[in-house]
Amino acid sequence: MSNQITNILLVGVGGQGILLASEILSEAAMLAGFDVKKSEIHGMSQRGGSVVSHVRYGAEVFSPIVPEGEGDILFGFELMETVRSLTLLKPGGTVVANDLQISPPSVLMGQETYPAELAERIKTQFADFLLVDGQKMATDAGNVRAANTVLLGAVSKRLDIAEEFWLKALQKMVPVKALQVNLCAFRMGREL
Amino acid sequence: MKEILSGNEAIARGAYEAGCLVACAYPGTPSTEILENTIKYKEIDSSWAPNEKVSLEVAIGASFGGGRALCTMKHVGVNVAADPLFTLSYTGVRGGLVLVAADDPEMHSSQNEQDSRNYARFAKVPMLEPSDSQECKEFTRLAFELSEQYDTPFMLRSSTRISHGKSIVELGERVTDLPLPKLEKNPAKLVMLPGNARVRHPLVEQNLINLSKAAVTMPLNRLELRDTKIGIITAGICYQYVREVLPSASTLKLGMVHPLPHDLIREFAAKVDKLYVIEELDPFIEDQVKAMGIAATGKEIISLCGELTPGRLRSAFGLAQPAVIPVEKMPGRPPNMCPGCPHRGVFFALNQLKAYVTGDIGCYTLGFMPPLSAMDTCVCMGASIGMATGVTKVVSDEEKKKVVAVIGDSTFLHTGINGLMDMVYNNSPATVIILDNSITGMTGRQDNPASGFTLMDDPTTAINIPLLCKALGVKNIRVINPLDLEETKRVIAEEMERPETSVVITNKPCVLIKRDGVFTKGPVYAVDSEKCTGCRACLKIGCPAIEWRPAGDGSKKGKAAIDPLLCTGCDVCRQLCKFDAIGSIK
Numbered sequence: 001m002s003n004q005i006t007n008i009l010l011v012g013v014g015g016q017g018i019l020l021a022s023e024i025l026s027e028a029a030m031l032a033g034f035d036v037k038k039s040e041i042h043g044m045s046q047r048g049g050s051v052v053s054h055v056r057y058g059a060e061v062f063s064p065i066v067p068e069g070e071g072d073i074l075f076g077f078e079l080m081e082t083v084r085s086l087t088l089l090k091p092g093g094t095v096v097a098n099d100l101q102i103s104p105p106s107v108l109m110g111q112e113t114y115p116a117e118l119a120e121r122i123k124t125q126f127a128d129f130l131l132v133d134g135q136k137m138a139t140d141a142g143n144v145r146a147a148n149t150v151l152l153g154a155v156s157k158r159l160d161i162a163e164e165f166w167l168k169a170l171q172k173m174v175p176v177k178a179l180q181v182n183l184c185a186f187r188m189g190r191e192l
Numbered sequence: 193m194k195e196i197l198s199g200n201e202a203i204a205r206g207a208y209e210a211g212c213l214v215a216c217a218y219p220g221t222p223s224t225e226i227l228e229n230t231i232k233y234k235e236i237d238s239s240w241a242p243n244e245k246v247s248l249e250v251a252i253g254a255s256f257g258g259g260r261a262l263c264t265m266k267h268v269g270v271n272v273a274a275d276p277l278f279t280l281s282y283t284g285v286r287g288g289l290v291l292v293a294a295d296d297p298e299m300h301s302s303q304n305e306q307d308s309r310n311y312a313r314f315a316k317v318p319m320l321e322p323s324d325s326q327e328c329k330e331f332t333r334l335a336f337e338l339s340e341q342y343d344t345p346f347m348l349r350s351s352t353r354i355s356h357g358k359s360i361v362e363l364g365e366r367v368t369d370l371p372l373p374k375l376e377k378n379p380a381k382l383v384m385l386p387g388n389a390r391v392r393h394p395l396v397e398q399n400l401i402n403l404s405k406a407a408v409t410m411p412l413n414r415l416e417l418r419d420t421k422i423g424i425i426t427a428g429i430c431y432q433y434v435r436e437v438l439p440s441a442s443t444l445k446l447g448m449v450h451p452l453p454h455d456l457i458r459e460f461a462a463k464v465d466k467l468y469v470i471e472e473l474d475p476f477i478e479d480q481v482k483a484m485g486i487a488a489t490g491k492e493i494i495s496l497c498g499e500l501t502p503g504r505l506r507s508a509f510g511l512a513q514p515a516v517i518p519v520e521k522m523p524g525r526p527p528n529m530c531p532g533c534p535h536r537g538v539f540f541a542l543n544q545l546k547a548y549v550t551g552d553i554g555c556y557t558l559g560f561m562p563p564l565s566a567m568d569t570c571v572c573m574g575a576s577i578g579m580a581t582g583v584t585k586v587v588s589d590e591e592k593k594k595v596v597a598v599i600g601d602s603t604f605l606h607t608g609i610n611g612l613m614d615m616v617y618n619n620s621p622a623t624v625i626i627l628d629n630s631i632t633g634m635t636g637r638q639d640n641p642a643s644g645f646t647l648m649d650d651p652t653t654a655i656n657i658p659l660l661c662k663a664l665g666v667k668n669i670r671v672i673n674p675l676d677l678e679e680t681k682r683v684i685a686e687e688m689e690r691p692e693t694s695v696v697i698t699n700k701p702c703v704l705i706k707r708d709g710v711f712t713k714g715p716v717y718a719v720d721s722e723k724c725t726g727c728r729a730c731l732k733i734g735c736p737a738i739e740w741r742p743a744g745d746g747s748k749k750g751k752a753a754i755d756p757l758l759c760t761g762c763d764v765c766r767q768l769c770k771f772d773a774i775g776s777i778k
Contacts, residue, residue, distance in 0.1 A: 013525065023358075026196050030360055036196060037324070039357040040222035041300045047527035047555070048736055063436040064357035064429075066323075069514030084522045091515055103739055104525040109563060109731045110740030110750060112523045125517050 005058035007066040007161065011085040012077025013102050020173065021075075022053040025155070027169035029057035029085065032161045039064035045185050050081055052088075065090060067084050075155050077134075077148065078102050080120040095126045096155050098134040098147060117181045130154055143178070146185035153189020163190070197361045199354040202325040204229035204293055206332025207262045210288070212236055212369040214254035218606065219635035220266030221301040222355040223294035227264060228638075231647060232349025235366065236262075240638055240647045243606040244269035248276050248291065255289040255345075256382060258373030260336050264292040267308050268572065272607065274311070279384050280345050281316045282392040287373065288339035290332060291317075294350040297472045297499035301352075303553070303572065305497070307473035312347050312450035316396050318403055319347040319450040320412065321428040325359040331412065331447060333364075342399055349449065351472070353429045353499065404451035412447025415460055423464025425457065425477055425488070430470045430500055437505045452480055461486045469495075472500050495607070512719040529558050531737035532713075532760030534674045534700035535627050538598070539564040540733050540764075541681040542625075545688065547596040550583065552576035552608070553631040554600040555702075563734045567598070574599070580622035581615045593688050595622045601657060602632035604639040609664070615693050616665040623687045624695045627674075628657055629702040630710065637704050645707070661695045668694035675700055677767045703760055714761025715776040717754050723773035724751040730765040730774065738765055 006029075010022045022038055029036045040053035047148070054066045071089040076082025076097035099119070106112040119131050132154055134147030141150065149170070156166050166186065174182045197205065203226050207215060217223065217229040230238040241247035244265040251263035266272060270293050277291065293308035312319035318338070320331040328350070336348035378387050407413055419440040426434050427446040434443060444460040446452070461467050461481075469478040469490035478490035493508040494500065506513055521608045529536055539559035542549055543566040551557055551567035552575060560567040569579055580597035587595070599608045604626050612624060632638040639645045644654035661669050668690060672683050680698075687694040701711045721732075730738055730752050737758035742750040754765070754774070766774040 014527070023196070026358060030194065030196055035360060037357060037359045038196075039353055040450065041352065041356060047530065047558070048525070049527035050525045061359075062432040063502050064353060064359065064432065065501060067506075067514070069503075069516045080522050081525070083519060086519045087516050089517065091517060104523050105528050105561075105734060105736065106523050107735060109734065110728065110742065113742070115522060144715045 005056050005061060005143060007071045008051040008073045008155070009066055009071045009085055009088050010055065010075045010077070011014060011081045011138060012051055013099045014049050016051070016056050016077045017148045018051050018053050021152055022055050024152060024169045024173045025055050026057075027173060028156075028166045029055070030108070031165040031168055034058060035061045037061045037064040041126055042102055050084065052085060071190070073155060073158060075151065077151070080104070080115060083115070083118050083122060086122070089126070092128070093126060094128040094158055095122055096130045096151060096158070097122065098131065098151055099131050100135060132189070132192060138185050141185040142181040146182050149179070149185040150189040151184045153186040154192045156189050193362045193392070194360050195363060196358050197325045197329070198225065198356055198358045199325050199328040199350055200225035200356070201229045202328035203264070203332045203348065203350070203360050204232070205361065205363065206329040208233040208236060208334075209292070209329070209364045209366050210333040210336035211260055211370045212262050212299070212336065213240075213259035213287070213373070214251060215262040215264070216241050216250040217264040218242065218244045218247055218269060219632050219638040220269050220294070220351040221635055222296060223269070223292060223350070224262045224635045224638065225268045225355070226292060227647060230262065231379045238647050240640060242641055244273040245275060248273040248280070251291070252276060252280055252287055255287045258285070258371065259287040260370070261287060261289050262292070263289070264294070266302065267293055267295040267306050268302060268304065269293070270308055270311050272573070273687045274315070277311070277317065278315045279675060281396055282384055282389055283382050284343035285339055285345055286376070288336035289345040290335045290339060290348055291345060292348045294352070294355050295473070296352050298352070303570065305473060307476060308347070309449055309476040310348050310474060311393040316348050316400060317450070317621060318342070318400070318448065319349055320447055321349045321449045322354060322447070323428050323431045323445070324354070325357070325361045327447070328354065329361050330683070334412065342403060344396070344399055349428065351429055351499070381664065400451045404454055407448045407451065408451035408456045410448065413453050413456055414445045414447070415456065416443045416445065417463065418442045420464045420467065421468055423460055424468045425460065425481065426470040427477065430472055433500050433502050433505045436471055436502050437511065438509065446477065449477065454484060457481060457484065457486070470494060470505070488751050502711065526561060527558060528561070528734065528736050529555060531735055531758045532703040534629055534698060534702070535559060536564065536733050536735065537674045537677050537680050537764050538627060538698060539566040539626060539661065539721050540677065541684050542566040542598070544681060545604050545685055546594065547688065548583065548594045549596070550576045550597045550680060552581040552597075552599040552603045553634075554603055555596060556600055556627050559598070561734070563732050565668070573603055574611055577608050577611030577615055577624055580624065581611070581618065581620040584620050592621050596684070596688060597624045599624065599626055600628060600633070601628040601630065602644045604657070605641050605655065609660070612661065612666070612695070613664050620693055621691045622693065623684070624693070625684065626695060626697045628697050628699060631702045631705055633704065635704045637702065637706075658697055661697070666693055666695045668692065669697065670694070671697045671699050673700060674698040675762050675764055677764060679773060714763065716756045716759045717763070717766060717774055718756070718763055718777050719752050719754055720773045720775065721751050723771050725771050726751050727770070728752070729768045729770065733764055733768065735765060
């Protein structure tokens with residue numbers, strides 16, 4: 001039996017809601033009948049530090065972390081973190097990134113500058129690259145805080161998980177009062 | 193029913209299904225979420241204890257009373273709980289008792305990467321090691337049953353990747369046919385005086401021999417024959433990496449890592465051409481396999497340090513690595529204290545006062561990082577105070593004045609009290625700063641004995657820290673507002689100068705506390721760019737809400753700006769500005 005595993009990396013800054021997004025993704029994959037594993041580090045890596053969440057699904061998944069250089073999709077919530085994690089992606093992999101910059105401490109203190117033209121750099125290395133203005137689209141959908149869901153919608157189009165499972169996962173994981181905005185944000189993302 | 197659960201959620205579920213009545217812990221990454229999940233089951237009495245030793249003692253009491261009890265901690269927590277643990281193996285249990293030790297290979301959030309399996313052997317306690325969330329649930333449940341069957345506590349070893357990894361779990365029902373707990377006297381078994389302990393010790397040794405034999409046929413130890421050219425003995429998360437990277441190799445997957453099933457290991461070794469032992473950290477299984485006279489390869493190719501990954505395992509076996517796109521180095525993004533964190537002003541003052549700071553474990557350990565750079569030592573929970581006493585015993589009278597211990601409220605109550613007792617008792621002139629933010633912050637805002645609420649969210653007596661210090665005999669106790677920089681620096685300086693023990697206690701809560709009325713955000717601040725001279729004074733506190741905006745003309749000039757979404761209105765930056773350029777937006 002073929003055991004094709006899909007490897008997804010969700011990267012960004014602690015506090016951006018990466019864990020919830022990776023949970024919705026895992027739930028959708030399970031509902032679609034796949035074996036799923038996910039892994040990330042809590043604790044010291046929160047408090048505004050870099051966060052990397054690994055999600056893998058397929059017929060049978062062993063390692064919960066994506067083997068180095070085997071990522072199929074890099075799902076970036078912040079540009080510098082997206083570029084930092086490109087090494088986890090396989091050549092020819094897909095990048096879906098939020099067009100957002102969050103300055104790290106050294107930049108805030110004026111000791112370093114935020115790297116310029118990051119989107120262009122990603123583009124030269126990965127042809128399959130989608131840059132999303134998540135904040136703007138989420139605002140259009142009704143709440144800037146649904147930016148992750150716009151991106152999730154964009155990622156969902158690139159995965160072999162039917163829309164019904166995504167919607168079920170969103171209904172299960174998103175609080176009722178925020179559900180309508182998130183469903184709207186998700187659909188906007190799917191149209192990208 | 194299936195659910196995606198983390199290892200920690202699955203351990204909590206396993207305890208529930210096993211009929212566990214009591215769960216007790218002190219928070220510690222990566223174990224914390226276990227108790228945060230047992231509270232979902234109303235049948236389990238879940239509580240935070242002040243430290244791991246007390247949590248194990250509570251679990252022991254529940255077991256002696258006849259109920260099943262769970263006790264969880266991070267690897268270094270076992271050091272604190274080791275005293276009761278080593279004798280608990282002699283007494284054995286009444287209700288099943290399971291101690292979860294969550295290791296942290298790679299030290300994602302720890303000060304060392306000790307291997308808890310050594311404790312199982314040292315304390316003569318059997319240990320199970322799950323390799324995914326389903327096994328976390330099953331092994332927890334099984335550990336309770338085996339604990340009663342063999343009259344011994346059981347340890348369950350997790351690791352960061354197991355505890356925080358998520359995978360699919362098939363849920364089961366809670367057992368309902370357990371006997372009701374009631375008092376039953378049995379001093380010969382439960383009073384470990386020499387006469388009784390001498391009777392118990394041989395039983396413990398025999399128990400381990402019996403378990404080693406029984407483990408040969410237990411399904412949790414699984415012999416999987418594939419290609420027999422390579423045979424690998426492995427356990428826990430390493431099993432997953434072995435299956436990922438070497439799918440055709442035969443494996444002996446151990447679910448019980450202490451005691452080892454010797455006969456099964458011999459059988460497996462005889463069936464394969466070359467035997468490997470793949471384990472993270474210490475050669476725990478490997479040394480015992482080699483001591484059996486069996487040739488095996490292990491630490492020759494797998495590091496003693498850090499965690500294993502599929503890539504590292506590939507390298508160990510000389511397999512090709514996938515191509516990696518090179519990326520230039522980006523500015524680092526280390527964790528930072530939150531905007532408005534009440535610890536920031538204290539470390540700013542300590543930096544200015546050029547104090548020698550003996551530090552402790554918590555968010556405030558980040559006071560080590562630039563630009564605050566005001567921590568000189570950090571060893572273990574509660575160590576700051578004892579270390580400060582020790583430093584003052586050897587340095588000159590002038591240098592003694594520089595010595596300051598810094599410790600959080602939760603860590604002070606954990607194991608700092610004894611240090612302060614010693615400091616007073618032995619007349620140390622050092623200064624202790626207790627950063628009382630009314631919560632256990634680093635592990636994710638857990639209540640503690642000073643916060644006034646239990647894990648179950650019931651109101652309770654809050655320990656009064658100033659009164660406690662007074663009762664310990666501290667004569668000089670000052671309570672300060674750490675958001676007032678002038679007061680903070682002045683009071684700390686005065687107490688450093690004083691040639692006797694003094695305690696300074698800060699009184700502002702953690703900005704992450706969500707309970708109503710504890711922390712309230714003030715008016716947001718902004719920089720008046722007309723008045724800002726670009727002197728960078730406000731950047732010296734390292735607040736994530738303050739950003740340096742370069743002038744953009746290639747010069748070093750620029751101005752500061754405040755992110756209104758992040759600012760909590762703590763007012764600390766305003767006090768640093770000599771040009772009156774920072775103020776609140778009314």
